Amino acid sequence: MKVTGQVLIFDADDTLWENNILFERVIDDFLHWLEHPTLDKTEIRAILNDIEAANAVVHGYGSKIFLRSLGECLQRLRERPATPEELRHIDELAIALIESRVELVPGVAETLASLGDRHHLLLLTKGDLEEQRRKLDASGLAHHFRDIHIVREKDADVYRWLTAEHELTPATTWMIGNSPKSDILPARQAGMNAVFIPNDHTWVLEQSELDPHDERVLRLREFPELLNHF
Template sequence: MRHTEQVLVFDADDTLWENNVVFERVIDDYLDWLAHPTLGKTELRAVLDHVERANSAVHGYGTRIFLRSLRECFEKLRERPATEPERREILALADALINHRVELIPGVAETLDELRGRHHLLLLTKGDTEEQQRKIDASGLAGHFESVHIVPEKHAGIYLRLVGQHGWTPTDAWMIGNSPASDIQPARQAGMNAVFIPNDNTWTLEGCELDPADNRVLRLDRFPDLLRHF
């Protein structure tokens, strides 16, 4: 059953376009390049995840912070600073992140085009402002949204402020995204409804358990399935 006019707030990375899959390809090449004498790729990935978790908590998100994590992981494992040639090699490995084109998830543009005719659509994404704006511009989707918001981090206060500044109530709003930790959980803490659309390539650090009994979280398999509910 479709809901009448609602406020639909959309996540961007890995909800509207593929993002983390590019990071995963870079990480796979990076771990091969490290070629540690005693640690396998699983153990190396655990070290990198630890470094990324610490850096994201302090410095935020985006390619610049990711490159910092790659360098720090290297230096932690080698127990010495990276040389200038090694820094250049790490940068070269991440070239796909710096220069990759935005790849929309199938059905996104068509679905948004139909939804904006009957609902209020907003975009809320976190990360480095310049980098996120570049992806938004490259996606060609900005015109589908009444407003676009880039924030350093997503939490319940951000959701409450976003809905409140437009004069809406949380119960009339839905957060739509792929991340349990950044999209679904804080939106529910703010009293909003949520739509969880999983992406197989969601960042490891964005995972958390969702309450299966929460009837205000709608679970969908594909982005175009939104048209059956909204």
């Protein structure tokens, strides 16, 4: 489907709604529950980060993979398989994730409504297809977007595919998100412009260095500031 005019592509998790903070709360509860006899919370968190990074490459993203990572972390630390009771407790810790609760970032709904009157809006998010659709449905934001794409990973090839799919002009296309790794850098590699809106709770595995001299990356503090530029 060809899209003409200026196009704004939006990330979802931690751009439109809070996401990683829910995972961080579960991790805090998990670390407190473990009470490892020799490792402190920082050391255990480093082990969990490594497990999550490996699972993301093989299995992708989402709450199911996250729970898998917690279970594997428990097994590694206790050097035995997790018991059914322990796995059940992990599930209970993560009930907010399993239910796909959604808390919109302040000003998102109003800002999208205004931008949609003047520009073409697309959504590009990664993760588990079913889980992301549930969150999108719960958010009530789907009607703002001309098209929605849920992908396994967001790299430069995906952005090039999106450009071809919609016959986009990269010079008038902007990717808007909180993740340097998945939103800003690959979009720039594909020739698009980008808007970086940092989230204090962005996942550590989504962090990466941005070129401070890149004039085609607009840096904002809050989502509603988009209305000052588009």
